Amino acid sequence: MLSKPNGSTTNHEKVISVAVNVPLRRLFEYRLAADYPIPPQVGQRVTVPFGKQTKTGVILAISSFEDYHGDLPVEKLKFITSILDEQSLFGPSLLKLYQWMEKYYHAPPGEIWQTILPSELAKGKPAERSRDSIWQITQQGREALAGNQVAKNAIKQKLTLAKLNENRHGILHSRLADYDIQYTTLKTLAGKNWVLRDFIDALPIAHDQITNLPNNLVLTEQQTKAIQAISQSLEQYQTFLLFGVTASGKTEVYLRLIEQVILQGKQALVLVPEIGLTPQTLKRFKDRFNVNIVVLHSGLTDQQRLQNWLQAKSGDAQIIIGTRSALFSELFSPGIIIIDEEHDQSFRQQQGFRYSARDVAMVRASFENIPVVLGSASPSLESLINVDKNKVRRLDLTEKAQSQTDVKFRIIDLKKQSLINGLSRDLIAGIRHHLDAKSQVLLFLNRRGYAPVLLCHECGWSSLCQRCDIHYTYHHQSHYLQCHHCGSNRKAPTQCPQCQSEQVVPVGLGTERLAEAVTALFPDAKIARIDRDTTRRKSAMNDYVDAIKGGEIDILIGTQMLAKGHHFPNVTLVGLIDMDGALYSADFRAPEYAAQLITQVSGRTGRSSKAGEVIIQTHHSDHPMLSQIIHSGYATFAESAIEERVEAELPPHSFAAMFQAEAPFVDPVKTFLQDTKQILDRYSNLKVELLGPCPALYTKKAGKFRYQLFLQSVNRNQLHQLLSLTMNDIESLASAKKVRWRVEIDPVGDS
DNA sequence: AGCACGCCGACT
């Protein structure tokens, strides 16, 4: 450091703390030359030398050269290669949210930023809006269209010209997909001077009227009350739980609130469970609002994601609809966050940095001073317990907004019944009855493939995946064995590998076999199987949905995918083929999930004037959850479930964290978790209970052994205190380097 | 996570 004779420093060099994407719970310090042309700011991205490589990181702290007190002498620090952004990419509330997540989830900074940043930005690409352009029809084009000059077989060209002719102001290049126009067609047309492309700098948004209210729409009293309650809170943080039965008009409540938000010049962020539901939601919103709506989900290309993210950031997008990670879009003027189907599991990230978008959304909203609306017909116990604690305000929609008949439930006790491929006589009769009435039937079975086991009838050999120690699922059509755990697969044997017997038989029931059985029973019915295997193709799901709505399908057979969000007005019977697994599982949350599932699938039926029926097949017909759901509804079930959790001191009444470790051998895994436990045990003054190490539910996965150590406490602060106090020591454990490990806060399920 | 360094086995 240089000093002037009078003692004041001349060195304005800075020391910059950077989050780099490595699995280390620390930042890295760099020097920044005093004459660097861009002033450093927290929230800018930088490129930095890192070992022998160059990485992109995010500035998280700036200190003066003189004030730096690290382990390394300041001269030994490397220089930042470059600052990538002129200004911080993030406003103060997202930076604060990052800080909160780091503290709460005890995750490495770099991993958190990897989740927050769109991948293009994480890779160091410039945060630049691509220039948009407008396609317009020319006078020649109009004449060509009118004078039938377009070649007869050039149907696409004709359609495209017609669409451009309808849109007087032209169509934005970035919006071509909305109009189903191909770029190649436009290029051909441009060659004939029938269309013209104009490059523009900003999005033209000028609408006199932002909403198109549907005709004759009368709100229910409850809807009106809910809208009023939330409206009064638009300028401040408050989480609302919109507990609305199916068809009670939750979406209409969202739309009215969004309208107010937009009129105030603010933006609305809407999270939906999965990509499959974005087109549907998008359409509903587009029909209603003449504003710029963007989507953010994994179905987009990286460049599209970046562009939409930047539109949210600049404020050019007034409504942002997306899945989980859309929560992290920077917003120019946030007005409201809406989480639809808030109970849905897909709001939890289960890879890498594990977080709950619902929980983080509430924190974010509190930093932004805006409301959050959590909507569901079957709310999570977490949200309901937050209502009891006055952290969340509950608004009920119990009346149906659309005319709809009530759903009739029937439980079929499978004990001592003879089944035809998993179907009871009553269910078969029910299907026939509904088909005769020209209605559609939905059969739900949460297990894809033909059969979960392939077994040798002679010697008892069964098809085990060596890497996971669980049974391969048999897929009949492809004649393959597939491990649904690790994804490995191999050809199915026709002879027993052990005794060469030909008596190798599939045991158990999957959707593929169910479809086969139903086809045999109802040869005249048109049957569609909808699961991950049949919807792999990109547009497959949409094609199925169209076919179902168009009445081309009589019986739908499917997994989880069918339970979510879609409205099939002509479905009047829903059959739940096998509820046993869902009722009794090692996971204490199983009944909660099953109750949500029943509520959701039963929402698929009875949407029209015809009466809806739900038939549940189970061996545990006396399970209390079933009668609660059927006779008193989800709310009553949830109340008693919460009571049970309180009594057993289980989450969400208590708070949990989990260390999970995995490696190709058991010993290092156990050693690491035992070492971890020892470190945690040093703070026995904190009221945190330690459970384990114990094997994970599926101990072996993809050739790795997995063990867990649970931390549980009724005092969330003490739990976090314990983790904060011990994390460094655990991370620097010698045994930590021999395994892959992570902490999960508020863990759920296994995986 | 990457990437380099380093120390032992089977190859031209």
Next chain:
DNA sequence: GTCGGCGTGCTC
């Protein structure tokens, strides 16, 4: 002799 296996250690 040396090519390359992955164990260990470091990243500012």
